[in-house]
Amino acid sequence: MLSDYLSSIQLFGSRNSIGLDIGSSYLKALQLKETKGGYELVLFDMLKLPPELIVDGAIIDSLRLVESLKELIRKAEVKTKNAVIAVSGHSSVIIKRISLPEMSEEELSESIKFEAEQYVPFDIEDVNLDFQILGPKEEPGQMDVILVAVKKDIINEYVSVVKEAGLNPIIVDINSFALENVFEINYEIDPDKNVAIVNIGASTIDINILKGGISVFTRDSSIGSNLHTEAIQRRFNVTYENAERLKRGEPVENVSPEDAQSVIESASGDILEEVARSFEYFLSTTLHEDISKVILSGGCALIKDFPGLLAERTGIETWVMEPFKGIKIPKKIDVAYIEEMAPMAAVAMGLALRRLDDR
The missing domain is CATH 3.30.420.40 (ATPase, nucleotide binding domain)
Incomplete structure (x- = not known):
């Protein structure tokens, strides 16, 4: 990797x-x-x-x-x-897919600071850099690289x-x-298909689109399922712990999972839009490509009906990740x-x- x-x-x-x-x-x-x-x-x-x-x-x-x-x-x-x-x-975490003149990994290791300066909005001496070479582009003499700066x-x-x-x-x-x-x-890895891994935690979304098991697009966003928790707390005046239970479809006090579901659907809007926008951006930068499936992980995968909402918004079959x-x-x-x-x-x-x- x-x-x-x-x-x-x-x-x-x-x-x-x-x-x-x-x-x-x-x-x-x-x-x-x-x-x-x-x-x-x-x-x-x-x-x-x-x-x-x-x-x-x-x-x-x-x-x-x-x-x-x-x-x-x-x-x-x-x-x-x-x-x-x-x-x-x-x-302070920057992940970008960039195009560079074709060179070996050793050559890029030596020149990465110079190559990264135009893409990193910080003093280059204040960051640690890493990269992954994705492979040659159709354009002769060029290659795609994922650049990471933290x-x-x-x-x-x-x-x-x-x-x-x-x-x-x-x-x-x-x-x-x-x-x-x-x-x-x-x-199972299909060399010709794009699979999107979407990890949605309490306050972050991590997206990694893989083709043949190799990363071709990544994006991180500072948004997550805290939006659901806060919306449920406001609507029903319940504790954080009880809001978390309602997210998972468990009944709490005088609030049923059915009552909470409409709040969850409403609060999901910004998260679904962020994922959909990321997919649309990826597809706009590629030719003749699509996303065959989404594999969802993180706390959002445990929210009742959320995988279905994501599949409905993106139009892409969505599975819940089974890491074990x-x-x-x-x-x-x-x-x-x-x-x-x-x-x-x-x-x-x-x-x-x-x-x-x-x-």
Whole structure:
């Protein structure tokens, strides 16, 4: 996938690591081990975060976040110290598909700062850069490249809290690219079809369109299912926890899931439009292409009828991601819990695979 100099963190020590998804509403930890012919789940656990610890991808209260990370480590009984983390959905994270003169990966590694300056709206010395060469264009002598730029202070914030919690962050990745790994081990890859992986969390949308399993378009947006939660809270005057239950189709006090459904549909408008606009932009930049299916992950995938709303708005068949589809689940792990929360595990699994595959 991406080369490893995005984070400038040295890769060393054991290959035994956890994927640590630090979201604005939940922390998620997932660990895998390699088995003959596949992977087995070692652990998966989540911890609800207090509100406003992370806003628009920026860490607001690092002390409380460190305490929450320590609590998750204890709760999940994490034994390893190495962690793979990601940053996403922040204005300081830039992902662009660009066209460059054809060159080798080694040549681009040496010239990436110069090539990136015109595309990055920050001082080039203030960012970490990474890239992925997609392949040659039809235009002779040109190639398509995905450029990633993340402000160093954002990376340093996340690395610092993870270290304070007692872990060793060995790789910093991007949500969109972590999801590629999950797709690769769980779904059949058709070399001629575009598949859109759409991860919608509490405050971010990560979109990665793959052709033949290779990323051809990515986009991150700072919007998510908090819109549903806030709308339900306003309409029915319920707590955050009860609003979350209503989102999943559970009855609460004097409010039925049917009552909540109209609010959910109304609040979904901005999210659906953001995804649809991203698809339309991708299709406008390509010739004779379409999107064959959408695979939806994140908390929005658990909202009653949301996958159907997305399929209706985009006109594209929509599946809910099954990240554990190709993973062996040992008997000691609660399979019912895993199946219920599976779409929320996607990024953490992608990060865990990122280290196992050393990519």
